[in-house]
Amino acid sequence: MEIINDITDIELSNTAVTIGNFDGVHVGHQKLIEYMNDIAFKKNLHKVIFTFKHHTSRILDPDKDYCFLMNYDEKIDVLKSFNPDYIMALDFTEDFSRMSYVDFIENILLKKLGCKVLVVGEDFKLGYNGLGNTARLAEICNIHDIILKVIPHSKLYGNTISSTYIRKLIAEGKVDVILDYLGRYYGINGTVVHGKQLGRTIGFPTINLSYEGNLCLPKNGVYVTYTLVFGKWYLSITNIGIKPTVKNDNKVSIESHLIGFDGELYGETVRTAFVKHMRDEKRFGDIRELRQQLIRDVEYALNYNKLFYNCHALW
Numbered sequence: 001m002e003i004i005n006d007i008t009d010i011e012l013s014n015t016a017v018t019i020g021n022f023d024g025v026h027v028g029h030q031k032l033i034e035y036m037n038d039i040a041f042k043k044n045l046h047k048v049i050f051t052f053k054h055h056t057s058r059i060l061d062p063d064k065d066y067c068f069l070m071n072y073d074e075k076i077d078v079l080k081s082f083n084p085d086y087i088m089a090l091d092f093t094e095d096f097s098r099m100s101y102v103d104f105i106e107n108i109l110l111k112k113l114g115c116k117v118l119v120v121g122e123d124f125k126l127g128y129n130g131l132g133n134t135a136r137l138a139e140i141c142n143i144h145d146i147i148l149k150v151i152p153h154s155k156l157y158g159n160t161i162s163s164t165y166i167r168k169l170i171a172e173g174k175v176d177v178i179l180d181y182l183g184r185y186y187g188i189n190g191t192v193v194h195g196k197q198l199g200r201t202i203g204f205p206t207i208n209l210s211y212e213g214n215l216c217l218p219k220n221g222v223y224v225t226y227t228l229v230f231g232k233w234y235l236s237i238t239n240i241g242i243k244p245t246v247k248n249d250n251k252v253s254i255e256s257h258l259i260g261f262d263g264e265l266y267g268e269t270v271r272t273a274f275v276k277h278m279r280d281e282k283r284f285g286d287i288r289e290l291r292q293q294l295i296r297d298v299e300y301a302l303n304y305n306k307l308f309y310n311c312h313a314l315w
């Protein structure tokens with residue numbers, strides 16, 4: 001498996017290629033990749049996942065306030081699990097965005113990648129101004145003997161599976177439903193930073209997560225989570241919010257208490273996977289009342305954990 005970030009000196013041959021932003025690498029994306037894998041196997045082609053380091057919307061739609069389902073490293077990690085021969089992860093630049101779909105097909109897919117099969121989703125658009133829709137792609141692929149396979153959108157419970165729909169579920173705090181659409185629970189990677197050191201004084205030390213600012217955050221509230229620390233998942237309770245009992249700025253933080261963990265975590269990289277929204281964040285009369293609530297939260301999480309059979313989907 002090779003990751004290619006620069007296409008300048010690339011000369012591949014006999015490839016099956018799927019192209020997309022693949023934000024989240026959700027169940028719909030996975031269908032495309034699996035189709036590409038199958039056809040590559042049958043036709044003895046190399047498997048190529050073609051994506052970009054950063055979402056194309058940053059250039060194409062810069063004013064829109066997007067959040068993203070994963071950062072670059074996570075995307076590469078998840079894509080690797082589909083066992084491609086190559087992951088192309090290029091910079092999507094202004095210049096790139098001005099390339100016509102014909103140039104892209106002829107100069108990149110044909111000349112650089114030796115593409116024989118192209119797999120895309122039904123709403124896929126390629127090249128300058130999005131002119132290369134599937135009908136136009138079919139014409140140009142036909143001219144160059146590339147087999148074009150257009151995969152219809154996957155649906156679930158009447159909803160089209162899309163990164164946009166998953167972002168909406170996250171914003172609504174419906175993190176338990178996300179599993180069906182994303183194929184795994186939604187999680188956030190971050191680094192443990194110092195808080196006000198109050199947690200340990202009430203018997204609930206917490207890790208405060210510093211995370212990449214453009215990741216989608218579940219709506220404010222308290223969640224049953226699992227936190228990956230030093231290669232092990234811990235059941236945890238996580239608050240996303242402004243901590244109105246102890247603070248009065250509006251800065252949102254992500255803070256978790258790991259059940260059964262004791263140790264130092266400052267500076268460590270951890271992953272928090274959100275499995276169930278359990279309550280809204282509240283302003284308590286004092287920190288003792290908050291502590292009583294945290295005891296109940298732990299009990300809720302322990303009960304939830306007893307019936308949790310989806311550990312395989314945490315990452």
Ligand SMILES: Cc1cc2nc3c(=O)[nH]c(=O)nc-3n(C[C@H](O)[C@H](O)[C@H](O)COP(=O)(O)O)c2cc1C
Nearest residue numbers: 195196197198199237238239243244245257281282
């Ligand atoms: C599971 C959990 C639930 C929490 N719920 C609330 C809440 O409902 N209201 C609130 O003001 N703070 C809440 N907090 C934040 C606490 O106020 C905070 O963890 C505590 O004051 C320690 O802060 P520190 O990490 O800055 O020391 C919660 C924290 C956790 C871990």
Ligand SMILES: Nc1ncnc2c1ncn2[C@@H]1O[C@H](COP(=O)(O)OP(=O)(O)O)[C@@H](O)[C@H]1O
Nearest residue numbers: 194195196197199200205206258261263264265
């Ligand atoms: N079970 C646990 N859950 C979370 N953090 C823990 C736990 N046990 C020990 N810690 C450590 O305690 C620190 C948090 O203590 P706390 O008083 O809440 O301080 P802070 O305000 O910096 O979060 C964490 O960063 C971690 O290193």
